[in-house]
Amino acid sequence: MFESKFEEFLGFNPKNSFNNLYALCDYETLLKKNLTLDDFIDLALKHKVKLVQYRDKISNNKDQIKHLLLLKEKLSAPIIINDKVELLSYCDGLHVGQEDLLRVNANKLLAISLLRAKVKNKLLGLSTHNEQEVLEANTFNLDMIGLGAYKSTQTKNVEQIIGNNISYLAKMSKHSVCVIGGVKIADKIKNANFNVVGSDLYE
Numbered sequence: 001m002f003e004s005k006f007e008e009f010l011g012f013n014p015k016n017s018f019n020n021l022y023a024l025c026d027y028e029t030l031l032k033k034n035l036t037l038d039d040f041i042d043l044a045l046k047h048k049v050k051l052v053q054y055r056d057k058i059s060n061n062k063d064q065i066k067h068l069l070l071l072k073e074k075l076s077a078p079i080i081i082n083d084k085v086e087l088l089s090y091c092d093g094l095h096v097g098q099e100d101l102l103r104v105n106a107n108k109l110l111a112i113s114l115l116r117a118k119v120k121n122k123l124l125g126l127s128t129h130n131e132q133e134v135l136e137a138n139t140f141n142l143d144m145i146g147l148g149a150y151k152s153t154q155t156k157n158v159e160q161i162i163g164n165n166i167s168y169l170a171k172m173s174k175h176s177v178c179v180i181g182g183v184k185i186a187d188k189i190k191n192a193n194f195n196v197v198g199s200d201l202y203e
Contacts, residue, residue, distance in 0.1 A: 149181025
């Protein structure tokens with residue numbers, strides 16, 4: 001009997017498991033590196049990725065749906081869409097940032113409730129960057145938090161680097177913690193249930 005829907009999606013309890021690989025599939029980054037979605041799939045299978053987030057700021061919805069269906073067909077890991085609520089029916093969950101949340105409603109608790117009503121029994125994650133946001137997220141109906149940035153990264157401008165403080169903040173979360181930002185496949189980060197790996201997957 002599974003304790004949570006997240007555990008049901010994964011086949012294991014993420015709260016009792018650490019440094020699982022969570023692959024960030026940024027379509028624009030793939031194109032810049034002359035890689036295809038099939039190349040990403042091969043790498044995800046090779047590294048036994050447990051969770052995938054698909055982020056695409058350049059393709060139209062029709063192409064994104066095609067990409068999501070391919071990821072779903074080839075990978076057994078749950079596929080999370082970044083930001084695109086309208087594409088939820090083609091994947092296993094949604095991840096949003098703090099800014100995305102405020103666009104839903106100025107009241108964050110209400111915004112999460114509105115998103116949860118759309119996500120239903122699929123997965124819902126929220127980006128957090130500091131102690132206040134982690135503690136705030138503890139009051140929300142989430143399945144996981146993204147926590148970062150751990151280190152600086154070449155693919156995204158980051159204002160706040162958490163560094164070695166990441167394990168302290170991760171321990172505060174009642175939700176599964178996905179550490180993001182300059183994370184390497186080989187990193188061992190205490191209290192991190194998932195290591196969110198982007199560029200290092202392609203090295």
